[in-house]
Amino acid sequence: MTPVYLGIDLGGSNITAALITSSGKLLRLEKIKTHSHEGVRKTIARVVDLARLVQVAASVPSRQVKAVGIGVPGVISCKSGVVRFSPNLPGWKNVPLAAKIKAALKKPIVMDNDANVAAYGEKWMGAGKKYNHVVVYTLGTGVGGGVIVDSKLLHGYSDGAGELGHMTILPEGPRCNCGNRGCLEALVSGTAIAREGRRAVKEHPKSALARLCEGRADLVTSKLVFQAASAGDVTAKNIVAQTGRFLGIAVANIINLLNPEAVIIGGGVSKAGEDLLKHVRREAGRRSMDDLGKGVKIVAAKLEDRAGVFGAARLAMQNSHYQAEGGRKRRHE
Amino acid sequence: MTPVYLGIDLGGSNITAALITSSGKLLRLEKIKTHSHEGVRKTIARVVDLARLVQVAASVPSRQVKAVGIGVPGVISCKSGVVRFSPNLPGWKNVPLAAKIKAALKKPIVMDNDANVAAYGEKWMGAGKKYNHVVVYTLGTGVGGGVIVDSKLLHGYSDGAGELGHMTILPEGPRCNCGNRGCLEALVSGTAIAREGRRAVKEHPKSALARLCEGRADLVTSKLVFQAASAGDVTAKNIVAQTGRFLGIAVANIINLLNPEAVIIGGGVSKAGEDLLKHVRREAGRRSMDDLGKGVKIVAAKLEDRAGVFGAARLAMQNSHYQAEGGRKRRHE
Numbered sequence: 001m002t003p004v005y006l007g008i009d010l011g012g013s014n015i016t017a018a019l020i021t022s023s024g025k026l027l028r029l030e031k032i033k034t035h036s037h038e039g040v041r042k043t044i045a046r047v048v049d050l051a052r053l054v055q056v057a058a059s060v061p062s063r064q065v066k067a068v069g070i071g072v073p074g075v076i077s078c079k080s081g082v083v084r085f086s087p088n089l090p091g092w093k094n095v096p097l098a099a100k101i102k103a104a105l106k107k108p109i110v111m112d113n114d115a116n117v118a119a120y121g122e123k124w125m126g127a128g129k130k131y132n133h134v135v136v137y138t139l140g141t142g143v144g145g146g147v148i149v150d151s152k153l154l155h156g157y158s159d160g161a162g163e164l165g166h167m168t169i170l171p172e173g174p175r176c177n178c179g180n181r182g183c184l185e186a187l188v189s190g191t192a193i194a195r196e197g198r199r200a201v202k203e204h205p206k207s208a209l210a211r212l213c214e215g216r217a218d219l220v221t222s223k224l225v226f227q228a229a230s231a232g233d234v235t236a237k238n239i240v241a242q243t244g245r246f247l248g249i250a251v252a253n254i255i256n257l258l259n260p261e262a263v264i265i266g267g268g269v270s271k272a273g274e275d276l277l278k279h280v281r282r283e284a285g286r287r288s289m290d291d292l293g294k295g296v297k298i299v300a301a302k303l304e305d306r307a308g309v310f311g312a313a314r315l316a317m318q319n320s321h322y323q324a325e326g327g328r329k330r331r332h333e
Numbered sequence: 334m335t336p337v338y339l340g341i342d343l344g345g346s347n348i349t350a351a352l353i354t355s356s357g358k359l360l361r362l363e364k365i366k367t368h369s370h371e372g373v374r375k376t377i378a379r380v381v382d383l384a385r386l387v388q389v390a391a392s393v394p395s396r397q398v399k400a401v402g403i404g405v406p407g408v409i410s411c412k413s414g415v416v417r418f419s420p421n422l423p424g425w426k427n428v429p430l431a432a433k434i435k436a437a438l439k440k441p442i443v444m445d446n447d448a449n450v451a452a453y454g455e456k457w458m459g460a461g462k463k464y465n466h467v468v469v470y471t472l473g474t475g476v477g478g479g480v481i482v483d484s485k486l487l488h489g490y491s492d493g494a495g496e497l498g499h500m501t502i503l504p505e506g507p508r509c510n511c512g513n514r515g516c517l518e519a520l521v522s523g524t525a526i527a528r529e530g531r532r533a534v535k536e537h538p539k540s541a542l543a544r545l546c547e548g549r550a551d552l553v554t555s556k557l558v559f560q561a562a563s564a565g566d567v568t569a570k571n572i573v574a575q576t577g578r579f580l581g582i583a584v585a586n587i588i589n590l591l592n593p594e595a596v597i598i599g600g601g602v603s604k605a606g607e608d609l610l611k612h613v614r615r616e617a618g619r620r621s622m623d624d625l626g627k628g629v630k631i632v633a634a635k636l637e638d639r640a641g642v643f644g645a646a647r648l649a650m651q652n653s654h655y656q657a658e659g660g661r662k663r664r665h666e
Binding site: 075084131132133147149154155156157158159160161162163164166167168169170171178180249252253254256257258259260261286287288289291292295 | 408417464465466480482487489490491492493494495496497499500501502503504511513582585586587589590591592593594619620621622624625628
């Protein structure tokens with residue numbers, strides 16, 4: 001009976017669970033709404049229900065599932081399996097999530113930050129498959145990511161490493177949600193691109209971008225900016241180029257600091273693909289040290305919203321032997 | 334007979350060698366000029382001579398010396414022990430330095446970049462002693478450093494990680510030696526501080542700084558800027574504050590990315606001490622994520638120019654068991 005691992009991605013909007021074999025074959029994936037407003041207890045119950053549902057749906061007997069991995073947004077403590085707090089899960093404060101799921105499912109469990117888990121999934125079965133030193137950016141409403149060194153997730157002292165979105169790129173730049181100015185997130189997130197789009201619509205009312213939103217700046221999204229750019233609108237193309245340059249500065253900094261083999265760009269914004277990536281590559285190439293920057297692959301992510309469950313399953317796989325012995329929780333190192 | 338380790342710091346100007354016990358006791362330290370213009374072969378002979386000299390001077394028999402560690406400036410390959418090239422050692426290109434020293438001294442040897450080695454020394458016996466996650470900046474003519482994660486040096490894919498001086502801080506800032514603009518090195522190195530000092534002398538010919546150099550801008554050094562600042566000169570104090578702010582931005586980026594316990598500032602520029610560090614702490618505090626920045630110690634280095642030999646000896650100590658078994662070179666991981 002081939003061992004199977006349960007990967008769970010607990011997000012602010014959706015919970016996803018998947019059964020995955022040790023060779024990376026996805027047997028079944030199920031997704032439900034999180035309904036986090038219902039409170040901590042009910043959300044945990046939904047996670048447990050979904051975990052059971054996916055096993056039933058896949059006709060996989062419980063004894064075949066060797067371990068569970070879960071990715072959770074927010075500030076978490078990997079070793080103790082506690083969610084310290086989470087902007088995306090209102091009301092969660094010092095929740096011993098790993099212990100609760102373990103008690104319900106009776107399986108060894110490993111927990112990590114959702115951005116780390118998604119990065120780890122990309123490294124295992126996505127665009128990072130061939131590499132041991134990988135940095136993954138996730139560009140969505142915000143900017144997050146994960147750092148993989150020698151095939152292991154970088155955690156830092158208190159499991160907080162990898163806040164890729166909060167690198168200062170323009171010291172006097174726009175205000176970021178974190179309170180700082182000029183963070184990468186304030187410059188290249190979907191939110192930031194939409195902000196630049198709105199400004200552009202007001203400044204260039206005859207641009208294709210302005211026509212696309214019928215002159216209503218409040219309707220501009222990052223997606224619309226990319227659409228207008230790929231249709232040739234100069235105003236929108238300038239925004240995309242500027243976004244790529246800012247991201248390229250961040251990537252160069254990461255290359256000079258961490259000497260990775262590959263930098264992977266994922267998340268909704270990355271759907272712009274080569275239109276964006278060509279600018280990232282050019283700026284990163286200009287700013288990284290010659291001997292470090294040359295060989296680095298800067299590529300789009302592949303797994304999209306499945307990266308989380310793949311990463312979670314992989315962590316479960318690699319750490320279940322610790323968990324099974326005497327039940328002590330140890331983090332994946 | 335207590336085991337002793339030989340730490341060597343090969344620099345562009347000096348070669349330093351020291352015998353150090355496993356508890357970190359320095360038995361003897363010797364230093365000679367590098368005379369790198371004499372060529373690769375002669376420089377290697379000087380390293381070997383110094384290694385023998387320090388043993389004789391300390392009356393330590395060769396059999397007591399268990400292993401040798403060496404720090405080398407430039408781009409090196411740790412695993413193969415080859416110096417790929419070195420701006421500070423003219424003419425060095427693909428020199429198998431580790432093999433040559435091993436053949437001469439008949440000891441297991443481990444080699445690493447000089448900045449890494451110095452960082453490792455600070456972590457072992459200096460300001461980083463109590464911490465496992467440490468980032469060390471060395472501010473001198475240039476800016477370098479090393480990153481220690483879980484008590485191990487971070488090397489990256491091709492042993493190039495830790496180029497702390499080449500993080501872009503001001504995208505349109507002054508040109509850096511690396512060709513990029515606005516690198517940390519172009520803003521906070523001794524060279525950069527002297528450049529700002531020269532500019533200030535021209536702009537403020539009545540400042541204390543201008544008086545200290547008798548109006549001759551070409552005589553301004555970073556040391557003079559710090560002297561004038563601590564004597565209360567406003568012009569010089571502004572330069573120190575600006576230097577601290579730029580370094581603080583870099584430190585905040587490092588905190589958000591790596592989640593270290595301590596950031597250590599060493600090198601000649603760091604002798605400015607609290608005058609500089611208070612600005613670094615303030616800016617880093619403002620720009621780092623709350624849960625990451627709060628507990629981080631930002632402190633001055635302690636070992637000064639001895640950090641290199643301590644780090645080299647420590648690497649030798651931790652890796653000699655690999656080297657001794659069958660002679661295969663493995664890097665410290």
